[in-house]
Amino acid sequence: MKLGKVEFCHLLQIIALFLCLSGMNQAEPSRSRSKPYFQSGRTRTKRSWVWNQFFVLEEYMGTDPLYVGKLHSDVDKGDGSIKYILSGEGASSIFIIDENTGDIHATKRLDREEQAYYTLRAQALDRLTNKPVEPESEFVIKIQDINDNEPKFLDGPYTAGVPEMSPVGTSVVQVTATDADDPTYGNSARVVYSILQGQPYFSVEPKTGVIKTALPNMDREAKDQYLLVIQAKDMVGQNGGLSGTTSVTVTLTDVNDNPPRFPRRSYQYNVPESLPVASVVARIKAADADVGPNAEMEYKIVDGDGLGVFKISVDKDTQEGIITIQKELDFEAKTSYTLRIEAANMHVDPRFLSLGPFNDMTTVKIIVEDVDEPPVFTSRLYSMVVSEAAKVGTIIGTVAAHDPDASNSPVRYSIDRNTDLERYFNIDANSGVITTAKSLDRETNAVHNITVLAMESQNPAQIGRGYVAITILDINDNAPEFAMEYETTVCENAQPGQVIQKISAIDKDDPPNGHQFYFSLTAEAANNHNFTLQDNKGDVSPYFSGAVNLY
Structure with a gap:
C-alpha cells in the first residue's frame, strides 16, 4: 500500500x-x-x-x-x-x-x-x-519536529554562464535549498542534491549544490543554452524524504575558438571610372562563428596591383571590409585591378592556436568601366594678349581639347557668352582659333576672362570647359587732360615772381615708363605779360605739373 x-x-x-x-x-x-x-x-x-x-x-x-x-x-x-x-x-x-x-x-x-x-x-x-x-x-x-517541510530554493530559478570549451569539473553556479524543519533533530532538514535534467552535460555535488560541467569541449556554436532541473531532497535523500526542485538556465559564453573565413575564394566588382575619390567600391565580409569581441577582425590589402589606388577599412558595427578609392580611376589608363585581401581576428586566444591559423585570404578583382567623359582641354588656363588697336578679325590665339574616351569623338568649340556679354571675341567651332569680334579699348577693360566650351560632336551633353585670360595691350590713343578745372584768385599786392597756382595733367594711356607732359600758355594767354608759366620738368609726382607765376 x-x-x-x-x-x-x-x-x-x-x-x-x-x-x-x-x-x-x-x-x-x-x-x-x-x-x-x-x-x-x-x-x-x-x-x-x-x-x-x-x-x-x-x-x-x-x-x-x-x-x-x-x-x-x-x-x-x-x-x-x-x-x-x-x-x-x-x-x-x-x-x-x-x-x-x-x-x-x-x-x-x-x-x-x-x-x-x-x-x-x-x-x-x-x-x-x-x-x-x-x-x-x-x-x-x-x-x-516532524518532517513536514520540503526543501525550497528561495533564490531560484537560477541563471548562470560558463565559457564554452571549459574542462570537465568547471564550477558553474551553486544552488542552495533551505528546509524549515528542525536541523538539530533527526534528518528532516538534511538535504542532498541531485540533477534530474541536464545530464550528461552537467553534474551537481550532492552535499554542496555546486553545479559543474560534466562533458569536455562543449561548443557554443553547436548549442549555447541548457536547461537544468536540480532536486533537493531531505532525510539525506532516503525514501520518504520530501523534495523540491529548481531550474537552472546555463548559457555557454563565447571564446575565440573560430577563425574568420571568407565564404568565397574570389570576388569581382565593376565600378565606373568616374567614381569620386573616397567612394566605396565594395564591401566584403569574412564569417566568424564567434560573437562580440571574439568576432572582431581587421582587413588588409596584402598584395595586388592596386596597393596605392585602393584601401580597406573595417566597419565596426558589421565587421565588413570596406574597399574605397584613394586615387582617380581612368579606364583609358588601366581597366582592372586585382587585390589580395586578408581577414584576421583582432583578439586571438592562444589556447586555440592549435586549431589552425586565425586568418583567411580572398581575391578581389575590380573592373573599371568606361564612362563617356567630357572633352579635356590641353591647359586649364590659357593666357593671351592683343593690342587694343587690333582690327576686327585679328587672331588672338588657339585653344585645343580632345575626347579622352576611346572613341575620340570630334570636338566643337564655342564661347560661353555669360563671360563675354559684349561679344568682343569669336572662336572657330572646328579649330579653336579665337579672334576679335569688336574694337577693343584697354582703358575700358584691360583684361577679358572668358570661358570656352568644348562639346563632343556625337554627344552634345558632354561639355568640357577651358578658361582664357586675354590681356589688352595699350597704345597712345588718349590726349593729356588737366586733372581738374582751375579757378585762381590773387591779391592785388602780390609780389612779382610769386607762384599763384600749380597745374597738373593726366593721361588715360599706360606707357611702361609713365608720361612726361610739356606745359605752355596759349598764344592768347602769352600776350598777357602779367603772368608767366614755368614748366617743371622732372617733377616726380604721379603726373608732371607746371606753375603759373606772377611778375
Whole structure:
C-alpha cells in the first residue's frame, strides 16, 4: 500500500507521539527545592512540583485534545483539596489544564516552524482558601519536529554562464535549498542534491549544490543554452524524504575558438571610372562563428596591383571590409585591378592556436568601366594678349581639347557668352582659333576672362570647359587732360615772381615708363605779360605739373 504525503505525515505523528508518551511514562520525576514556604504563621518545608518532561508533536491531526503531560505537587493527597492553575504563552487558548488532576492538553494543531516552544507558569492552590501551596513555577513545552517541510530554493530559478570549451569539473553556479524543519533533530532538514535534467552535460555535488560541467569541449556554436532541473531532497535523500526542485538556465559564453573565413575564394566588382575619390567600391565580409569581441577582425590589402589606388577599412558595427578609392580611376589608363585581401581576428586566444591559423585570404578583382567623359582641354588656363588697336578679325590665339574616351569623338568649340556679354571675341567651332569680334579699348577693360566650351560632336551633353585670360595691350590713343578745372584768385599786392597756382595733367594711356607732359600758355594767354608759366620738368609726382607765376 502506498502512502501519500499527508498520510505518511500522520503515520509519523502517531509513531512520534507513542514514543514521546512512552518516554513520559518511564521518566523519573524531576524535583526541585526552594526556600521554606510560610503559611498561617507556621513554618513547613516546601514540597516539590512533580511532572514529566513536556513535548508536543507538531501537526497533530487527531480530533481529541493532545495530551501534553501532568503537573503534580506532593502536597496533593488526591482528596481534591488542591487545584492547578496554568498561565503564560498559550494558556487557555492553546493549552488547558485539568485543575483537579494537573493534566495538560493541547487543543490546537501546533507548527514548530511557527513557534518552537512555549513558556508557561504553573501554580497549585488550596481549593478552600485559594492560596498557593507551592511557589509559582515556570516550565517549557517544546514542539517536537516532524518532517513536514520540503526543501525550497528561495533564490531560484537560477541563471548562470560558463565559457564554452571549459574542462570537465568547471564550477558553474551553486544552488542552495533551505528546509524549515528542525536541523538539530533527526534528518528532516538534511538535504542532498541531485540533477534530474541536464545530464550528461552537467553534474551537481550532492552535499554542496555546486553545479559543474560534466562533458569536455562543449561548443557554443553547436548549442549555447541548457536547461537544468536540480532536486533537493531531505532525510539525506532516503525514501520518504520530501523534495523540491529548481531550474537552472546555463548559457555557454563565447571564446575565440573560430577563425574568420571568407565564404568565397574570389570576388569581382565593376565600378565606373568616374567614381569620386573616397567612394566605396565594395564591401566584403569574412564569417566568424564567434560573437562580440571574439568576432572582431581587421582587413588588409596584402598584395595586388592596386596597393596605392585602393584601401580597406573595417566597419565596426558589421565587421565588413570596406574597399574605397584613394586615387582617380581612368579606364583609358588601366581597366582592372586585382587585390589580395586578408581577414584576421583582432583578439586571438592562444589556447586555440592549435586549431589552425586565425586568418583567411580572398581575391578581389575590380573592373573599371568606361564612362563617356567630357572633352579635356590641353591647359586649364590659357593666357593671351592683343593690342587694343587690333582690327576686327585679328587672331588672338588657339585653344585645343580632345575626347579622352576611346572613341575620340570630334570636338566643337564655342564661347560661353555669360563671360563675354559684349561679344568682343569669336572662336572657330572646328579649330579653336579665337579672334576679335569688336574694337577693343584697354582703358575700358584691360583684361577679358572668358570661358570656352568644348562639346563632343556625337554627344552634345558632354561639355568640357577651358578658361582664357586675354590681356589688352595699350597704345597712345588718349590726349593729356588737366586733372581738374582751375579757378585762381590773387591779391592785388602780390609780389612779382610769386607762384599763384600749380597745374597738373593726366593721361588715360599706360606707357611702361609713365608720361612726361610739356606745359605752355596759349598764344592768347602769352600776350598777357602779367603772368608767366614755368614748366617743371622732372617733377616726380604721379603726373608732371607746371606753375603759373606772377611778375
